[in-house]
Amino acid sequence: MITFDVARLRAALNEDPEFRLMSRFWTTRLLVRVGEQPYLLAIRDGEVEEIASELTIFDPWEIEVTGPEDGWEKLLRKEPPPFYQDLFPAILHHGFTMGGYLEGLFAYYPAVRRMIDVMRDQRASA
């Protein structure tokens, strides 16, 4: 099972210069489902304030990204197989999905793309 240390991931995102630059002014609640495991990122003005790894019925989110666990395993490799190199091709060709406020997701796609890089680094160093 793919799991992340949420405190480490939060710190890594907040310390990543590219993520901070590309997430400027971004306030959202982004739900990332890695297989069955949820990670709910609360982002305020470009800073990740909290990452929750459990959901309650009172947790709203604005944007959702999902993928099967075996797909995430490929996507998070240092050198992913074709069309796992990023969320977008994985959505087009490998059964990942995105939902919710997609205008917001694509407005901040450079930050989302960088978030995947950071998750990849976290996975490699776990």
Add this chain to the structure above:
Amino acid sequence: MARRSNIVGSYLYLPVDGVEYRVYYEEAGSGIPLVLQHTASADNRQWRHLLEDEDVTQHFRVIAHDLPLHGKSLPPESERWWEREYRLTKDFFETFVLELCAALELERPVFMGCSMGGHLAIDLAIDHPGAFRAVIGLEAGLQTRGTAPPRLQEWFFHPRLSNDFKPALMYTMMGPASPERYRRETTFVYSQGAPAVFKGDLYYYGIEHDVTETARTIDTSRTAVYVLGGEYDWSGRPEVCRALAGEIAGSYYRELEGLGHFPMCEHPERFKEYLLPVLDQIRAASSEAG
């Protein structure tokens, strides 16, 4: 010690369909003319590595232009272009390249293009047999409607999405092992495209280009056809490029392992390994033809 590039940049005042365009192009080398077409919403900087590669320029006169509204080729002064949405059509695209080649007095040049330029390579071979001794279509396909359907294209020129969105998507089209400095540079070039241009170019790339019924009419004894496609290109996927080559008797196809949608600028060294054998074949065929 400063180094000087051998690339020479020039402007050409080129009439196309009664409109004069101030066209920027760069060239280097001598020999068989090799005309290079950049991708949608980009410019000739994508070809900078090839223009400076002596293994290529010792045998080829390499010419890389900026299509009007791209790079340093400004919109035409005579037109009220700001009053209508930009749209690249096949007719204009083909005519522009043919007029450019004529103005530069290129004799049966080789044409190589990537993405929309790759599509154009095939369209030129179909519509103007023999005008080019060979065409090289990078990431070319029979059609790519699935990548850029009209309702998706609206979002490529939309006031509520910034111009950062398109370059970020382009980054995802490259091979993960391509050097980061070149992937970032390719993305940077994209970030400088005028907001309307990507969507306008996609009209040709994603809607107009369709050679499903005509690719098989290409006579490769008049225009040789080479198709090269990147393993990681999620638009012109290997099966897309393979299907195109499969329709053209006598064509050449290679999958570019590890590379994505922008082989010439995302990983120039790797791309060269695939390109030089193609250029050698073209040179050999040219020698035989006298």
